[in-house]
Amino acid sequence: MxxxxxxxxxxxxxxxxxxxxxxxxxxxxxxxxxxxxxxxxxxxxxxxxxxxxxxxxxxxxxxxxxxxxxSFRERLRHGTEAKGGIARAAAALVKPGMKVYLDAGTTAFAIAQELRRHLPERLTIITNNLALLETLGSLPGAKTIVLGGQLLERQSVLLGNEAVKAAAAQEIDLAFLSAQGMTDTGLWNSQRDIIRLQHAVMKRACRSCFCLDRSKLGRTAPEHLGAWTKVGTLISDLSLPELRQAGITLKPGTLLPTHS
Amino acid sequence: MxxxxxxxxxxxxxxxxxxxxxxxxxxxxxxxxxxxxxxxxxxxxxxxxxxxxxxxxxxxxxxxxxxxxxSFRERLRHGTEAKGGIARAAAALVKPGMKVYLDAGTTAFAIAQELRRHLPERLTIITNNLALLETLGSLPGAKTIVLGGQLLERQSVLLGNEAVKAAAAQEIDLAFLSAQGMTDTGLWNSQRDIIRLQHAVMKRACRSCFCLDRSKLGRTAPEHLGAWTKVGTLISDLSLPELRQAGITLKPGTLLPTHS
DNA sequence: TCATAAATGATTGACTTCAATCATATCCAA
DNA sequence: TTGGATATGATTGAAGTCAATCATTTATGA
CATH class of the missing domain: 1.10.10.10 (Winged helix-like DNA-binding domain superfamily/Winged helix DNA-binding domain)
Known part of the structure; x- marks a missing residue:
């Protein structure tokens, strides 16, 4: 009826x-x-x-x-080959007792999964990437700190003044950061708030590693993140000649290649 | 084989x-x-x-x-009758433009669900309860702020110094708090870190509402949260006579009963 | 080395799910 | 008020799922 x-x-x-x-x-x-x-x-x-x-x-x-x-995890599965290699190279840098920052984005998710496989002792993980928490909450012996901030509806990430202020109070041994594009003039990202947080993190980190796969080469985004001189380490599946061809020259020792 | x-x-x-x-x-x-x-x-x-x-x-x-x-949501479904009433009474206090703090625990989850049903305009929600974020992230026109802190594995909540510091920098119109037990000497909760955060929130909140259903009456917990003199509002399915019988006398106007 | 235990894939029959079809009841708009 | 549109429940046959059983292969331990 x-x-x-x-x-x-x-x-x-x-x-x-x-x-x-x-x-x-x-x-x-x-x-x-x-x-x-x-x-x-x-x-x-x-x-x-x-x-x-x-x-x-x-x-x-x-x-x-x-x-x-x-869907988030589905997204992750796509760039798997490159991202997997980057994640392995990144996770290999993490030693016991370190304080590690993980950025927003799927690359950080891949690194977190890699860390779950081979977990160093007494790890402290600092992040604003909510998608990681389900993975990281179950890591035995690891400490997870969330910086706080305003929830962005679409992305599962916290940003804003609270986040920047909290980042400024942290001590970080190793920061894994990502960006949406790279050109000869440097790195690019989509939102000013993301970049503000990344700057605050870089200021507090002993070492900052940018993780970008080859799909980011030559692409720009609305906001300029910084010049190549500010990049301490680049983890990528790209080679030095490929980068040079795109007009990008790095100081020796900056590029950490992935061996797959 | x-x-x-x-x-x-x-x-x-x-x-x-x-x-x-x-x-x-x-x-x-x-x-x-x-x-x-x-x-x-x-x-x-x-x-x-x-x-x-x-x-x-x-x-x-x-x-x-x-x-x-x-399982978390399953837990919530059990105390439904009482918690639903408390959540409705609590949500009725929320007016457009307010900044509202929601505590850890399933009661806050019930309040968030109630707010999703009848959503005041321009709401700001402040919380450290990660279980709420899936619900609150999808609220159109509402702003959600997470204080940050250390992730507690079992509970999906952030605590610690970072959380207390972040809370001290907030302006809060209305705070909904919960506790594990109530006796004649006041309110009780399980962990010192939770109580520290609650105190920090209460200091910054114009009005603090404690939400406790009758199952908490007469129960204690390892840590003392505070005496009844510090409680501004109690939202409960208990009546004044029932409370008096347990040795609890409240200033007039403190109890906000639930009408079911 | 040998006997036992364990893991695997194939097969079987009982049970469940699912989409399509149909008759019926009720709404909605003209 | 009336006619068409639409939501519903029942039925049905095809397809899918599942636990049990069995033969085969191989690890494991005595």
């Missing part, structure tokens, strides 16, 4: 809420919870999936909550 | 890694990723499930990642 449109919408909202709260629900529980037949529950799931509000699985569904996280 | 034990363990570790990265995977993809038959994949899933390292679903499996979150 047909039912008013707003009732359908309300039920579907409730369904997404339920999935958001519970993470995963099998069809049978959805029917019970919503008081509808399986056929209707499936129809709701189809509708919501085509609006990208949930993710269907065989036998049930996942809340968008999971979708955001998996 | 039998295979060495360490190979099996390695594959199962890899399986949990995969699920942690992807959130959900159907059996077919698991077989492909791991290079084993369905039968073996299922056996691995059974083994890992009995060790509580993953969650099986019909047709696939979820990473423990989801399990932690759902």
């Amino acid at each position: 047909r039912v008013p449109r707003h009732v359908v919408e309300a039920r579907r909202s409730r369904l997404t809420e339920l999935l958001l709260e519970r993470g995963y629900l099998p069809i049978s529980e959805l029917c019970e919870e919503l008081g509808v037949s399986e056929a209707t529950a499936r129809r709701d799931l189809s509708a919501l999936e085509s609006e990208d509000r949930i993710t269907r699985t065989y036998g049930g569904a996942l809340g968008e909550f999971n979708a955001t996280f998996t | 039998r295979v060495p034990r360490h190979v099996v363990e390695a594959r199962r570790s890899r399986l949990t890694e995969l699920l942690l990265e992807r959130g959900y995977l159907p059996i077919s993809e698991l077989c492909e990723e791991l290079g084993v038959s369905e039968a073996t994949a299922r056996r691995d899933l059974s083994a890992l499930e009995s060790e509580d390292r993953i969650t099986r679903t019909y047709g696939g499996a979820l990473g423990e990642f989801n399990a932690t979150f759902t």
